[in-house]
Amino acid sequence: MLWVVLAINVAIFVAEFGAGVWADSTALQGDSLDSLGDALVYGLSLVVLGRSLRARAGAALVKGGIQLGFAGAVLAEVLHKLIAGSEPLPAVMAAAAGLALIANITCLALLTRFRGDDINMRSVWLCSRNDVIGNVGVLLTTVLIAWSGWRWLDLAFGAGLAVLFLRTGIEVLGTAWPQFRPRTGALSREP
Template sequence: MTCCQHDSCDARPLADTGAHRRVLWLVLAINLVIFGGEFGVGWVASSSAVQGDSLDSLGDALVYGISLLVVGRSLRARAMSALTKGALQVAFAVVVMAEVVYRLSHGVPPATALMSLAAAGALVLNGACLALLTRYRADDINMHSVWQCSRNDVIGNAGVLVTSGLIAWTGWWWLDLIFGAALAALFLKTGWSVIRAAVPMVRTSAA
């Protein structure tokens, strides 16, 4: 069980709001860079997996911005922040699935070399983000939810690398669509888990 699922952990004060702000600003900037690079490459490469991954980075940048607004604030503010992040994850799941359906109907094979290049670069940067956030993941629901987003990024980047390699080896371009759908499912699962953890806290803090 994660810390954000226990009331005693959620209600405790933040350990170091200054450190939280510094790390959130840094990972926000990194994710904006990743989004710009991956979205452009995903568009050129006609890859649902890469474009879905880029949207996740944009969503994370928004998440980190929201998290910065609530660092050091009340439990209710932090719970509302987590609730918003969960909703964003669900929304991005819908967007990625729509992209998968579009690619499926048009039958455009992705450019695997560009997919691999984008995923490798993003994996390095997101790995750095995950390392930066890991030490703060148990501080409260706000920091735990941003850590979850970063973890999903690393999983997504690794998956895109594997997918691009398999497509290059087998020629089965539809693997890109399968991974894009799997990525959407991961967004949906993460978003729903964050929402489920945040809703009781919002209700409790409002009582």
């Protein structure tokens, strides 16, 4: 299952990032970075599948760090576009976000039954949930930009995505750290 969602997320990243550059959209670029992060997360999840609880928790710590890194990258892009300006193209944004939403709903559906297995699969599911939220948000932002002409909404939504990444990163780190840290001075021997 993880191989399938990994491949889908790589395809989403390539298509959505390219569309985001073309459309001059921080919201699309931020959303695409989340798909890249997910592909990295799924690859890491495949590496630790079947390993010890500590190894899976360590992978989740890396995933949380990736989410925090993307939060910083998206906020930097928002600041850059606040200074340099941007003119997002709503039609391109809508097409890219719509296709990404279909792909991400598929990933979320494939992963939902595994979300309670362990911290590793929980963090994978959270990343997929964030993708669906991001796609819906980009679509709503696109409609509002097309209707109102308020191009700054693209930056506002990009900043909102950064906050979501930040929150998810903190949640994953907070859950994974207690499972990762050594207990009573020794490494955990749990399977």
